[in-house]
Amino acid sequence: MIKNITVRPNESSKVKAWIPNPKYRLICVLALVAAVVTVQSMTVLSWTAGFVLFAVLWSGVPFRFVLGRLVLLIPFGFAAAVMLPFTTPGEPVFTGWFGLTATEEGLARSAVIMLKLVNANLLIAYIIAVTPLFDLIRSMRAIGIPAVMVELLGMLLRYLFLLMDEGQSMLKAQKSRGLRLQGRFWSDSVYRRCGQLLGSLFLRALSRSGRIYQSIRARGGFDGTGTPFSEEPEDRRGGDGMGQSAVEVNRVCYRYGDREALRDITFSVQARTKMALMGPNGAGKSTLISLLNGLEQPSTGTVTVLGQGTGAEGGRRGPLAGSRVGVVYQDPDDQIFSTTVGEDVAFGPRNQGLGEEEVEDRVRDALEAVGIADLRGRSPFELSYGQKRRVAIAGVLAMKPTIVVLDEPMAFLDPKGRDDLQSMLEAMHLMGITLIVATHDVDFAAEWADQVLILKQGRLLVSGGPDLLFDDAVIAAAELHLPRLARPFRLLEGVDSSAARPKTVREAAQLMWRLLRRRPEDDAMGGDGVPAGSGREEPERKTAGK
Numbered sequence: 001m002i003k004n005i006t007v008r009p010n011e012s013s014k015v016k017a018w019i020p021n022p023k024y025r026l027i028c029v030l031a032l033v034a035a036v037v038t039v040q041s042m043t044v045l046s047w048t049a050g051f052v053l054f055a056v057l058w059s060g061v062p063f064r065f066v067l068g069r070l071v072l073l074i075p076f077g078f079a080a081a082v083m084l085p086f087t088t089p090g091e092p093v094f095t096g097w098f099g100l101t102a103t104e105e106g107l108a109r110s111a112v113i114m115l116k117l118v119n120a121n122l123l124i125a126y127i128i129a130v131t132p133l134f135d136l137i138r139s140m141r142a143i144g145i146p147a148v149m150v151e152l153l154g155m156l157l158r159y160l161f162l163l164m165d166e167g168q169s170m171l172k173a174q175k176s177r178g179l180r181l182q183g184r185f186w187s188d189s190v191y192r193r194c195g196q197l198l199g200s201l202f203l204r205a206l207s208r209s210g211r212i213y214q215s216i217r218a219r220g221g222f223d224g225t226g227t228p229f230s231e232e233p234e235d236r237r238g239g240d241g242m243g244q245s246a247v248e249v250n251r252v253c254y255r256y257g258d259r260e261a262l263r264d265i266t267f268s269v270q271a272r273t274k275m276a277l278m279g280p281n282g283a284g285k286s287t288l289i290s291l292l293n294g295l296e297q298p299s300t301g302t303v304t305v306l307g308q309g310t311g312a313e314g315g316r317r318g319p320l321a322g323s324r325v326g327v328v329y330q331d332p333d334d335q336i337f338s339t340t341v342g343e344d345v346a347f348g349p350r351n352q353g354l355g356e357e358e359v360e361d362r363v364r365d366a367l368e369a370v371g372i373a374d375l376r377g378r379s380p381f382e383l384s385y386g387q388k389r390r391v392a393i394a395g396v397l398a399m400k401p402t403i404v405v406l407d408e409p410m411a412f413l414d415p416k417g418r419d420d421l422q423s424m425l426e427a428m429h430l431m432g433i434t435l436i437v438a439t440h441d442v443d444f445a446a447e448w449a450d451q452v453l454i455l456k457q458g459r460l461l462v463s464g465g466p467d468l469l470f471d472d473a474v475i476a477a478a479e480l481h482l483p484r485l486a487r488p489f490r491l492l493e494g495v496d497s498s499a500a501r502p503k504t505v506r507e508a509a510q511l512m513w514r515l516l517r518r519r520p521e522d523d524a525m526g527g528d529g530v531p532a533g534s535g536r537e538e539p540e541r542k543t544a545g546k
């Protein structure tokens, strides 16, 4: 997997904020941006840019970070200023492409626009470098910027920065597969290739920024004042007793434009259940997940979480779902957005309106629960994939959700990482959390889940206990395969292999042991629960006698 190589300032870089209060810092920066935008003198703007750059570097923001942000100017600044020299009347300076003549006044106007952009970008780079995202959003709200504008600005900023990040990783990926821009720089083939690259870069960044935006919303980032879960009445929390319904999905359909992603889905999940959500690629698992925490609303049908609908009556995100249902996304890079691990984990609890002391307790407990207390001050973007996944889980746990949904949590983890994750899931289950895990891993699902729900082409194929995963008809219809532990038993003749359904290694060993020790009189009775047949038991018993 290609690593994100973006340089981000973090706690260890000792960035100096100059103005301690984030709200006043933001006001100051916005006032400066407004001031530079009104200045028309190239000399003044040049001096300001130099001064601001000096101040930003002086405050400890790494040069590469600043440079990275400035590179973002290229497409936008170019688009804004490229034609001005040729369209502004004045003293001709030179004649360029297609016989267009650039004027002195036009060049000056272009330079002024570029300098304004440089100044504004430097100031924005500074405020982002020294202000955690949570404080930035809160400060924007505090100075009266409407929520929708805050969302737009947040989205825009994320998008711009992602362009940079995605550009770097895309270039790296393409170079590793032999990218060469052959031909003259102005040749058709190079133009076409650059156009393709830019096009896919914008689309890639757009889709990732959309996912990050969803994840900020999922942790209450744009909701204004959050409600601490602990202040909700116990009966609304709903996670404390078996038998209560945690999730009820009733005749749900969901469409992306004309494309129907979910069709007439109905199921329920009891509190404290461990549910595996399965199905082939494109079956609709991720879509269903986004309905469960209220980030999306079904086109028709209802989703009820802990007794309350996620529908419009409770606001755009649903009344409760987002705050009670924590979602751990497939790619942790879609979920992590703060400059340090500690900040990222604190993001959700702060949005719940908790005091700093409680936020601190929540962050410490969550980091300890996933075993990364020592990473607290590190930049999440410098961590390994497995560590990032733990940060993502800690960010959700810190919000004390009643239901946690994990999308493909095992993906890209090494064997130890998978074992650790399974232990974490077990610990969450013991905390009383209802767990829904979207997975393609049949072995894990058979061992771990007590409810399995299989989707196919947007429809609910089947729902029931984990024994479903040993049913040949279900396996074929769901495009799954038999759990590995059960496969050797299918090769034994004289054993009713369909009755051999070991879900854990221990169960498989016990079953094997019983078969090996089976006496002829047991065969007649079928006493071990695995009825005997003809023929091949003999060699098996011989093996047992060795």
Ligand SMILES: Nc1ncnc2c1ncn2[C@@H]1O[C@H](COP(=O)(O)OP(=O)(O)OP(=O)(O)O)[C@@H](O)[C@H]1O
Pocket: 256, 259, 260, 261, 279, 280, 281, 282, 283, 284, 285, 286, 287, 288
């Ligand atoms: N943003 C989107 N716009 C249009 N169609 C989409 C969008 N996201 C998903 N789809 C389509 O909806 C269907 C369900 O997609 P979804 O991502 O929910 O499947 P999935 O089961 O999670 O797949 P996977 O196992 O590959 O992650 C697919 O046909 C997919 O092409």
